[in-house]
Amino acid sequence: MAIVELRHVGKHYPGGRAPAVVDFNLVTQDGEFVVLVGPSGCGKTTTMRMIAGLEDHTEGDILIGGVNVNGVAPRDRDIAMVFQNYALYPHMTVSENMGFSLKLKKHRKEDIRKRVTDVARILEIEKLLERRPRELSGGQRQRVALGRAIVRQPQVFLMDEPLSNLDAKLRVGMRAEIIKLHRSLGVTTFYVTHDQTEAMTMGQRVVVMRDGVVQQIGAPNVLYQRPANRFVAGFIGTPSMNFLQARLENGRAVGQGFSLALDDLGIQAARSRPDVCIGIRPEHLHLARGENGGGRLTGLVEVVEPLGAVTLIQVRVDATTLTAQIAPGRQVSMGDTVTLSCEPEMLYLFDADADVLLKGISLDDDA
Amino acid sequence: MLRHRHILVHVVLWSIVGMTLLPLIWFFLTSLKSTNETFQIPPAWFFSPTLDHYRNVLGMGGEIVSSFQGGSVSNIGKGFVNSTIIAVGATGLSTVLGTIAAFGFARFTIRGEHYLLGLYLLIRMVPAVSMVLPLYHIFSMAGLNDTYIGVIIAESTFQVPFVVWMMTGFIRQIPASLEESAMMDGMNRLSAMVRITLPLASAGLFATVIFNFVQVWNDFLYPLVLTSQSTQTLPVMIIGFIANGNIFWGEMAAAGILIILPVVLISLVAQKYVLAGATAGAIKG
Numbered sequence: 343m344a345i346v347e348l349r350h351v352g353k354h355y356p357g358g359r360a361p362a363v364v365d366f367n368l369v370t371q372d373g374e375f376v377v378l379v380g381p382s383g384c385g386k387t388t389t390m391r392m393i394a395g396l397e398d399h400t401e402g403d404i405l406i407g408g409v410n411v412n413g414v415a416p417r418d419r420d421i422a423m424v425f426q427n428y429a430l431y432p433h434m435t436v437s438e439n440m441g442f443s444l445k446l447k448k449h450r451k452e453d454i455r456k457r458v459t460d461v462a463r464i465l466e467i468e469k470l471l472e473r474r475p476r477e478l479s480g481g482q483r484q485r486v487a488l489g490r491a492i493v494r495q496p497q498v499f500l501m502d503e504p505l506s507n508l509d510a511k512l513r514v515g516m517r518a519e520i521i522k523l524h525r526s527l528g529v530t531t532f533y534v535t536h537d538q539t540e541a542m543t544m545g546q547r548v549v550v551m552r553d554g555v556v557q558q559i560g561a562p563n564v565l566y567q568r569p570a571n572r573f574v575a576g577f578i579g580t581p582s583m584n585f586l587q588a589r590l591e592n593g594r595a596v597g598q599g600f601s602l603a604l605d606d607l608g609i610q611a612a613r614s615r616p617d618v619c620i621g622i623r624p625e626h627l628h629l630a631r632g633e634n635g636g637g638r639l640t641g642l643v644e645v646v647e648p649l650g651a652v653t654l655i656q657v658r659v660d661a662t663t664l665t666a667q668i669a670p671g672r673q674v675s676m677g678d679t680v681t682l683s684c685e686p687e688m689l690y691l692f693d694a695d696a697d698v699l700l701k702g703i704s705l706d707d708d709a
Numbered sequence: 710m711l712r713h714r715h716i717l718v719h720v721v722l723w724s725i726v727g728m729t730l731l732p733l734i735w736f737f738l739t740s741l742k743s744t745n746e747t748f749q750i751p752p753a754w755f756f757s758p759t760l761d762h763y764r765n766v767l768g769m770g771g772e773i774v775s776s777f778q779g780g781s782v783s784n785i786g787k788g789f790v791n792s793t794i795i796a797v798g799a800t801g802l803s804t805v806l807g808t809i810a811a812f813g814f815a816r817f818t819i820r821g822e823h824y825l826l827g828l829y830l831l832i833r834m835v836p837a838v839s840m841v842l843p844l845y846h847i848f849s850m851a852g853l854n855d856t857y858i859g860v861i862i863a864e865s866t867f868q869v870p871f872v873v874w875m876m877t878g879f880i881r882q883i884p885a886s887l888e889e890s891a892m893m894d895g896m897n898r899l900s901a902m903v904r905i906t907l908p909l910a911s912a913g914l915f916a917t918v919i920f921n922f923v924q925v926w927n928d929f930l931y932p933l934v935l936t937s938q939s940t941q942t943l944p945v946m947i948i949g950f951i952a953n954g955n956i957f958w959g960e961m962a963a964a965g966i967l968i969i970l971p972v973v974l975i976s977l978v979a980q981k982y983v984l985a986g987a988t989a990g991a992i993k994g
């Protein structure tokens with residue numbers, strides 16, 4: 343267990359035009375579960391590989407447990423990594439795979455066997471110990487890969503999209519299991535994913551990256567309610583947030599085909615800016631019944647997607663298509679004209695030019 | 710219809726096999742015929758075989774059978790020793806050097822990588838005969854003519870590019886994350902390569918070694934120019950059977966059969982691996 347600290351860490355590939363990672367700063371807590379998330383090519387995996395020592399960082403310092411590990415070989419960093427493709431040694435059995443690092447460190451045979459069986463019991467893979475990786479299913483391989491990391495009792499775990507090769511159902515199960523494992527082991531963990539649902543459900547803190555630059559670091563609810571900018575707002579939450587360009591007129595946000603009331607916070611935040619970008623999450627849009635003082639958006643239903651628990655509809659309001667999440671009982675079909683409304687306090691406001699957040703929605707703690 | 714096509718396929722396949730093997734069969738029969746029968750027209754398909762030619766080339770006939778480049782030999786035993794030393798040496802050297810280079814190509818981003826690999830290929834495209842004279846000259850100055858090390862180096866110049874091309878492909882098929890995993894587990898890069906990646910690429914490595922060995926074993930041109938008495942290889946010795954206006958066809962054929970025997974045996978034993986190695990790259994991209 344250790345605190346990991348990244349100070350102004352950057353990575354420039356020789357000959358590369360744009361830097362892969364720019365000025366990354368983060369101090370973890372001991373035993374924290376940190377998720378790095380972002381679209382592909384955003385630098386999240388590079389960041390993790392720099393912590394592992396598999397890639398050199400070209401700027402800044404990385405400290406693990408207070409020790410500067412710049413230039414330290416991966417094997418001397420006391421870190422275990424779970425790879426996306428599991429990277430199990432095909433020519434070794436499961437127990438040899440799991441005990442390999444202990445063998446290299448010249449642990450006694452009985453000691454290795456005991457640790458391997460203990461971990462195998464936790465992961466429920468005791469019966470697989472004598473098999474080879476090719477005889478295992480994807481889910482079993484995933485468990486072995488986790489087991490191999492846990493056996494080592496390292497200071498830090500790194501997990502590089504470990505669930506992306508599993509089918510959807512298995513993924514949800516493993517997600518919960520990794521969280522449980524982390525709770526019981528208490529080892530500082532970095533987890534890379536491009537799946538924002540994974541990031542939100544697993545991370546104690548989430549780092550959102552884009553083009554090598556950290557966009558925001560925060561707890562999942564903070565990212566949801568106070569996204570630092572439009573990118574984070576659009577990336578976090580499914581379906582994605584709707585954005586509308588608007589101008590301010592008498593305390594209302596007015597745009598093509600709509601006029602929405604702002605609350606006091608919104609009016610204050612948007613003051614002195616004639617143009618803003620409005621963000622509305624699909625789950626905050628409702629089918630309006632009758633007159634509503636808050637304002638409304640009227641448009642044509644283009645797509646209806648019943649998901650069972652909820653129904654998603656895409657509504658064309660002038661030039662913009664909005665997604666709304668409505669109760670499944672509501673009878674809406676393609677081609678209908680509907681009116682949507684949103685509570686003023688549920689509106690996000692962004693600077694129209696700089697894309698930074700002017701006003702989010704209230705945090706759970708505030709209430 | 711299907712049955713006819715089946716038969717046709719077999720006819721075509723067997724005629725190709727026949728065409729390929731006919732010279733070899735002729736060659737084998739010649740080695741067993743007496744000198745008179747060798748020249749009989751129409752050829753004698755049925756005859757009482759003799760091992761005289763084999764006895765002669767193995768030095769049991771007491772005659773001087775091969776004389777070439779200022780010396781004469783009474784048996785090809787020394788040639789076996791020379792060929793083995795050179796083939797093993799050149800195969801070993803080029804496999805080690807080529808595999809290390811292949812590792813670099815497969816695992817690191819190297820500026821101008823494609824040009825460099827192309828350049829390697831170019832070396833193989835240049836006719837060997839155009840390089841042999843400069844090599845002879847350089848080796849003369851360096852005192853490497855008619856030495857094992859000289860021929861081994863010369864053969865390796867031609868074999869290293871082959872190993873680089875083959876092994877780069879094989880190593881690329883092994884996920885780099887396996888080495889990285891081993892590096893996290895406590896190995897350095899070199900031991901991860903030797904203990905994790907190479908065992909996994911062993912079918913390819915084996916095929917490469919066999920091809921390499923066969924090519925060096927059978928090579929004629931470099932040993933012809935770069936060796937004389939003390940390091941002469943088997944293919945060069947065969948020329949010695951054309952001596953003083955005589956051509957010893959029977960001896961030539963017997964020696965030829967003896968030369969290809971080890972190679973054929975190795976290939977038969979290794980066939981499984983060679984096929985696996987040669988086709989491995991075709992399926993997995």
